[in-house]
Amino acid sequence: MLLRFLLLYCFCLPLAFASNNLPDLGAPDLKDYDSHTETQLGQAFSTALHTHYDLVYDPIMLSYIRRIGEKITSETGKNRNFSFFIIDNPEINAFAGPNGVIGIHTGLIASAQSEDELASVIAHEVAHVTQRHLSRTFEYQSNVNTASIASLIAAILIGSQDPSAGIATYMGAMGLNIQQQLKNSRIYESEADYFGIKYLNQAGYSPYAMGEFFGRLSKEMQIYEGTPPEILLTHPVTANRLAKANDRAAQLKTESQLLKSDSLTLVQLRLNFVTKTQTQTYNTKTLSSSETCYLNNLKNLSDQGLSRPQYDLSCLKAASEQNPKERLYKLLLAKIKTETGDSSALQDYEYLTAVYPSDFSIVYLYAKSLISFNRTQEAIQLLTQKTPKFHYQYLLYSELSKLYAEKNQNDYSYYYDALANYNIGNLPKSTFLVNQAEKITKNKKSKLYQKIIQLKNELDKISQKQQRNQPS
C-alpha cells in the first residue's frame, strides 16, 4: 500500500488556485536532482510498476496510448525520456513518476468521451515531467528534512537488490512531509495545466478538452453524489481552475486539428476483454455499425468455450474499407484470420508493418501469427530485426526469450529476457539473467557471446556509476 501512496504523491496533489499570477517558472535557486539520479529513480519506479502492479499488456491498447503520448511529447521542445504504461485500475486517474514514466489507469481510458479528453490528461502529466515537478519537490523536501530524505534516497539508490522495496520505503517517509508537499503542489498543478494545454493544442487536439473533461467529471460527481473519482480528489476542480483553463485555451492560436478517428471507442470496447478489473458499459445503440461489428467479433474471439465461433468477416472488411485510416479494424481482421487458419493473415501483417513502421504492436502480432502457422524461425528473425528500433521493447524481447526457451536454446532465452528487463529498468534482474546466459554459452567466439559481453559491460558501467554517486 505504500507504493500506492507513491503514485498519489508524485502526480496528483490537491490543488486550489490561490493566485491569479502565472506561476514562477523555474526559479534560478531551484536545485533539482541531477539527471543521473533521475534515471535511477525512473528505473526503480518502472520496475516497481512492473512487479507490484497489474499492467495491461494488450499491444493494441499500449500502442494507442503511446501514439497519443508521442504526439504530445514531440511538442514539448525538450529532449527527454518518456514511457507510457496502462494500469489495470478502474479508478479515473493518471500519474507521472521520475524520468518521464507516465501511468494511465484503465478507468481514465473508459471515462474519456473523446481522444482529446484522454490526451488532455496525458498532456497534463507530460507537463509535470517537463517542468521537473518531482525533482523540484524532492529538492524542497531535502531542505525541509534533509537527514531523513537523504538517507531514504540512499536506500533506493545504493546497491539495493530490490529497488521497488526501496521506493516503497522512500515514499513511506515522504508522508511525514505531506503538508509541505501540499503547499508546493498548487503551483505545480497550475503549471501542469498551463503547459499541458499548450502541448495539447500544438499536437492538434482541442485546447479546451482539459477544461471540458474536468468540468464534466466534477458535474457528474455532483449529480450522483458519489465518491469523487481519484483524479478529482487529487486535482479538485474549482471555478477558478476551469476559468483559467478556458482562458488559456482561448489565448492560443488553434493549430490545425487532427483528423478524428474511431480509435478511442474501439480501444474502450477492448477493455472488457483485456483487463481484469474494468467492466466498460457501452450502449450498443450509440455504436456505429462498424463499431458494433468490431465488438461482436471481439466477443467471439474471446469466447474460448465456443468450438466454432461465428465471426463476421464481411462486416469487418466493410468497416475496414469505410475507415481506411483506422488500423484497428485491419488488425482484428488479421487476428481472426490467424485464429481460423487463413494464412493470408501474414500478407495483411506484412502490409501493415510497411504502412505503420513505428507501431511495435503490429510487429508483435505479426510474430504471433507466424508462430501459430508454425513459422517460428521467421518470427524469431522478425523480432530480432525489428525490436531494436522501438522505444518499448519489453513485450517483443520477452516473446523472443519464450521462443528460444521452447527450442531449448537457453543461452539465447536468458539473453533476450535480460534485454526485456533492461528495457523496463529492472537492472538487478537483467544482470542476473545476462550472467546466466554467459555461464551457459559454450561458444565463446559466437556473435551471441559478444552481445552478452556487451550487455554485461553496459550494466557494469551503470552499476559503477551508481557506486561512485553513493554519498559517503
Ligand SMILES: [Zn+2]
Ligand atoms: Zn497534476
